[in-house]
Amino acid sequence: MRWTGDSKTIVAADAKLATGTQHLATRAVKSWGRKATSRASAAIRAGVKLPDDMTRAVTGSMVPEVLAQGRRLLSLLGEHATAMDAVGAPTQPLIDEGRKACDALEAADSAQELSRASALPVALADFYIKKAQLYTGLQIINDAGHELYSHDPQASGRFNLSILYRHRAAGNPAPAPTPPVPAAQKPPTP
Numbered sequence: 005m006r007w008t009g010d011s012k013t014i015v016a017a018d019a020k021l022a023t024g025t026q027h028l029a030t031r032a033v034k035s036w037g038r039k040a041t042s043r044a045s046a047a048i049r050a051g052v053k054l055p056d057d058m059t060r061a062v063t064g065s066m067v068p069e070v071l072a073q074g075r076r077l078l079s080l081l082g083e084h085a086t087a088m089d090a091v092g093a094p095t096q097p098l099i100d101e102g103r104k105a106c107d108a109l110e111a112a113d114s115a116q117e118l119s120r121a122s123a124l125p126v127a128l129a130d131f132y133i134k135k136a137q138l139y140t141g142l143q144i145i146n147d148a149g150h151e152l153y154s155h156d157p158q159a160s161g162r163f164n165l166s167i168l169y170r171h172r173a174a175g176n177p178a179p180a181p182t183p184p185v186p187a188a189q190k191p192p193t194p
Contacts, residue, residue: 026116029109030067033074036105037062040077040098043088050091054084067113074106142168 044058058080062073078099081088085095121129142165149163 023116026067026109026112029105029112030070032105033070033102033109034062036098036102037074037077040081040102043092043095043098044081044084047084047088047091052084052087052091054087055080058084067109071106071109071113074102074109078102078106 038061041059041061044054048054048059057076060073062070062077064070064073081095081099081102085099088095124132146163146165150160153159153163
C-alpha cells in the first residue's frame with residue numbers, strides 16, 4: 005500500500021509537535037527554577053550566606069536564555085549544596101531534577117531546530133549558511149575596527165552593524181548617523 009499524502013503537511017505537523025515539546029520543556033525549567041529559588045530564599049532566611057543570583061527566577065522568552073539561567077542556577081546550587089543541606093531538605097534531588105529539566109529542554113530545542121532545518125529546501129539552507137558566514141565576517145571587521153580605534157570612542161563607534169538594521173519598524177527610529185572620522189592630515193608638500 006502506498007501513501008500519497010502531502011509531505012508538507014507531515015513536516016508542518018512534526019514542526020508543531022517539536023515546538024510544543026520545546027514549550028513544555030521550557031515551562032518545566034522555569035517551574036524548577038521557581039522551586040530552586042524558593043529553596044535558596046528559605047536557606048537565606050535560615051542564615052545561610054548565598055549569592056543573590058540564587059534568588060532570581062529563571063525568566064526569559066528565548067530557549068538559550070532560559071537554558072543559560074537554568075544551568076547557572078544548577079551550578080550555584082552545586083556550589084552551595086552543603087550549606088543549604090545544613091538548614092533544610094537535601095539539595096541533591098533538586099539539583100538532579102534541574103539537570104533533568106535542562107537536559108530535556110536542550111534535547112527538545114535540538115529536535116525542534118532539526119525539524120525546522122529538515123523542512124528547508126537545500127538552496128535556502130545553503131543561502132542561510134552563506135549569510136551566517138558573511139555576518140560573522142562583518143562582526144570580525146567591526147571588532148577589528150573597535151580595536152584599531154580603541155583610543156578614539158567616536159571613531160570606534162562608527163564600526164557597528166546599524167546599516168543592517170536600517171529598515172526598522174515605524175515605532176523604532178533608526179539611530180542617528182555618526183559623524184565621519186576625520187582623515188589623517190597630510191603634511192604640506194613643498
